[in-house]
Amino acid sequence: MxxxxxxxxxxxxxxxxxxxxxxxxxxxxxxxxxxxxxxxxxxxxxxxxxxxxxxxxxxxxxxxxxxxxxxxxxxxxxxxxxxxxxxxxxxxxxxxxxxGQSSYSAFCYRDKYLMKERLSGEDVQLSAYRKVDSPEDIREFCGDNGFPYVIKPRLASGSSGVAIIKSLEELDSYLKYSENQVSGMLVENYVDGEMFHVDGLIVDGELRFIQPFKYVNDCLSYRDNMYIGNIPLGKNERLYSLLADTTKKIICCMPETKNFAFHCELWVTKQQDIIFCEIASRTGGGMISFLIEEMSGLNIDRAWLLAECQVNTVVYPEYHEDFQRFGCVCIPPANGKLLSLPSVYPSGVRRTHLTGKSGETYGGGEKSGLYLIGHVVEADDPASVQTIFSACYENIHNRYHWESVGND
Structure with missing residues (x-):
């Protein structure tokens, strides 16, 4: 053969x-x-x-x-x-x-304007949005929708290039000092809500795995050199089914693709409205793949690869209440020279992934998917998981690990 x-x-x-x-x-x-x-x-x-x-x-x-x-x-x-x-x-x-995935499907899962166009008119809530080709497009959107609003690149990832505009002064400053060309951007209403994400895997056109997660801090936390965490929701929580069902609707509205992992981000407002942010046809960034493997036994990247190669040997896990004992955290570097790395990690750390090393100089966080050190942790409950996140952050951001680098 x-x-x-x-x-x-x-x-x-x-x-x-x-x-x-x-x-x-x-x-x-x-x-x-x-x-x-x-x-x-x-x-x-x-x-x-x-x-x-x-x-x-x-x-x-x-x-x-x-x-x-x-x-x-x-x-x-x-x-x-x-x-x-x-x-x-x-x-x-x-x-x-x-x-495999077609070019059109790939663009719809990549371009934030195209994906919203696919979902417009469907049973999915969207914030007001407009593609941007000139500064006038932004000003017209502002005139129609008011403040605040978000300007973001249509094709970027990791929340890079995202700006939240709250006033005319901030818009003028953005247009004057931003190095980005406004062409190829998207402007949309700011949503006052909590961000969640839903990750999963489609194999041969069928949903084989899906799990909603809550973000601890948000996708722009890296700008303050703060960590971002991910905690799985329990199936008995009302939001679990709402987020999962919304994601299924979104995928049904997107171009059909037989085998792909997905990472869908959704806002939940105080009124419990679920508003679409974006969806990608890939595994989630940061430590999400590691988290899914530790909590469920499913290596989602491996399973996706084997599905793409038509190798059907993977056993897909069902939801288990023990998923809620896990979480992952991505910690960006500080501003300065990294003198040393921790020799001991907080209790509960199950897996660690290092991307940096001692002796390197860093300028703080760069984008939400990039980190100096990431951990998958396990505890008794989600509140305890979040406590370990803070301990992991303090463990590496302790001042003894860093030397300030001044401008001479």
Missing amino acids: KKQTVLILAKTEHARTPYDEWLQDSGVIPVVITSPNFFEGYSCHITHCYSLSNYDQDDDGLFELVEKIYQITPFDYVFCRAEVDVIRAADIRSRYGIS
């Missing part, structure tokens, strides 16, 4: 996504394209491994490399798990006639 091959766009290190181990005994051979930072980690384990400098931005270089690879090692599937790769992977499938 002829072995099959999957092209993988790999934006994470091998230790986090060991694709060779996940595909072992599956009959599918991985071919990996990654950045120079992660190349050595993959190349030690995977024969067909390629490095692309300027991985995030060089689309032309990526497609040229893919063509060279295809001439040598034709691939049967294409897989990626990062936001930056969703559209690129879909375009590669289109070029070579490979099944």
Whole structure:
């Protein structure tokens, strides 16, 4: 029987996504394209491994490399798990006639304006919004809807480039000092509510896993160098079914895709209205994948990869009340030089992922999905989980670990 091959766009290190181990005994051979930072980690384990400098931005270089690879090692599937790769992977499938998420589907799950257009008129609540091509578009939106409102890039991730505008003075300052071009942005009404997210997996067109979570702090907390946490909701909580059902409706309104993980963000107002924020056809960022694995036993990235390669060997878990004993926290760096890392973690820490190292100088948080250190924790209940989050934050942000770097 002829072995099959999957092209993988790999934006994470091998230790986090060991694709060779996940595909072992599956009959599918991985071919990996990654950045120079992660190349050595993959190349030690995977024969067909390629490095692309300027991985995030060089689309032309990526497609040229893919063509060279295809001439040598034709691939049967294409897989990626990062936001930056969703559209690129879909375009590669289109070029070579490979099944999987289409370019149109990828754009709808990536472009915040297109996804709202898909949902407009459906049984899903949206805040008022408008695409932005000029400063006049923002001013007209303000005239129609008033303050406050949010300006955000249509294609960015991790809450990067998001601005909350509360007055004409703030708008004038944004337009004057922002380095971003306003073209390609989205403006929408600010929603006064708590943010939740729902993560899950679709396999062969069927929902195999879904779980709502509450954010502890919000997606802009990194700007104050504060942590962001994630705690699963219990199935007996009213919001669990409301959030899960809303997410199912949203997916039904989006372009059909047979195999994909999803990460959907929703606001819940004081009146208990659920308002759509955005949805992505990928696994959640930060420590969310690790959290799902620790609490349920499901490695959602591995299960998605195997589904994409038509390998049906995964057992999908049912909800269990013990899920509520878990949570994860992502802690950004402080402003300064990291002198040392903690040698001991607070009680309850089950898993830790480090992205930084001692001796490096940091400028604080960069975006919500990036962190210096992340933990999955376990405790008796959600309140105790949140207490451990604070202990983890203090453990690394203790002043003894940092040296201020002044401007001489």
